[in-house]
Amino acid sequence: MAADLIVATGVEVVYGARRGLFGDRPGTRVLHGVDVRVGRGETVGIVGESGSGKTTLGRALIRLVEPSAGRVVFDGTDVTHMGEDALRPLRRRMQMIFQDPMACLNPRHTIRRILEGPLRLHGLATDAISAGRRVAAMLDKVGLPQAVLERHPHELSGGQRQRVGIARAAVLEPDFVLADEIVSGLDVSTQAQVLRLLKDLSADMGLSMAFISHDLSVVRAVCDRVYVMRHGVIVEEGRCEELFAAPKAPYTRALIDAVPLPEIDPGWLDRRTDFEDAA
Numbered sequence: 001m002a003a004d005l006i007v008a009t010g011v012e013v014v015y016g017a018r019r020g021l022f023g024d025r026p027g028t029r030v031l032h033g034v035d036v037r038v039g040r041g042e043t044v045g046i047v048g049e050s051g052s053g054k055t056t057l058g059r060a061l062i063r064l065v066e067p068s069a070g071r072v073v074f075d076g077t078d079v080t081h082m083g084e085d086a087l088r089p090l091r092r093r094m095q096m097i098f099q100d101p102m103a104c105l106n107p108r109h110t111i112r113r114i115l116e117g118p119l120r121l122h123g124l125a126t127d128a129i130s131a132g133r134r135v136a137a138m139l140d141k142v143g144l145p146q147a148v149l150e151r152h153p154h155e156l157s158g159g160q161r162q163r164v165g166i167a168r169a170a171v172l173e174p175d176f177v178l179a180d181e182i183v184s185g186l187d188v189s190t191q192a193q194v195l196r197l198l199k200d201l202s203a204d205m206g207l208s209m210a211f212i213s214h215d216l217s218v219v220r221a222v223c224d225r226v227y228v229m230r231h232g233v234i235v236e237e238g239r240c241e242e243l244f245a246a247p248k249a250p251y252t253r254a255l256i257d258a259v260p261l262p263e264i265d266p267g268w269l270d271r272r273t274d275f276e277d278a279a
């Protein structure tokens, strides 16, 4: 069994290219030959300024975007140009948590339907009783009371909604989760609680994750390894503690220097959650 769950090599993504009767439109290349790997059980961070291509890269890793060049291999299978039908059996195994849960949780559905629906769709539960049992266990894991099952997304707080987003991904028992700016809309203590939950859950389930964030303190708190992106290329890659202690690329140095030092200390998450527990 290969050590890495995802191996992406030389990935390029072009938006807006079109073949036309009167000539081809070349489109805009936003990733320029990117190499990324995600080990089993590993959490990698993807950081960089706005527009550097973080979301595009994350989406290419789970084939929501098709690369125009390069290769993406998921658990030994080349998925680079797979069609939707061929990808379907792999979809359950690659989940995504979004920045704004309100935008992806159907406002007309109860939390029960939001969580049980995908289980039935992917064949993990064949009847209401087994779906209900799995969902109830997952709610406990993400620290939500069973009473939220009958509520709608707008009746929950931002932190609770993000827990539902995490539960919806985790209940499918994926191998890989793409978390794209998932705490940027939350206040700092709720951020810490959600990150702590995600960290515990990924350790518990042996999840591999790619964690996209513009916030270095958040990345340092949850990631094993980091990729630093700029203008569609990786400018630096390294283990979290090494990269933050001794960045090699001037751009990484500038990113780190732009954040107040105490904020990027690795104990940030523990201090924040201790604070929350005491409150």
Ligand SMILES: Nc1ncnc2c1ncn2[C@@H]1O[C@H](COP(=O)(O)OP(=O)(O)OP(=O)(O)O)[C@@H](O)[C@H]1O
Binding pocket: 015, 016, 030, 048, 049, 050, 051, 052, 053, 054, 055, 056, 057, 214
């Ligand atoms: N669907 C699309 N069609 C055309 N261009 C796009 C599309 N999605 C993103 N882009 C462009 O691709 C570039 C990279 O965008 P991307 O969202 O991947 O960057 P990012 O680092 O995640 O940015 P942010 O932190 O602001 O979300 C940007 O210039 C963006 O405008």
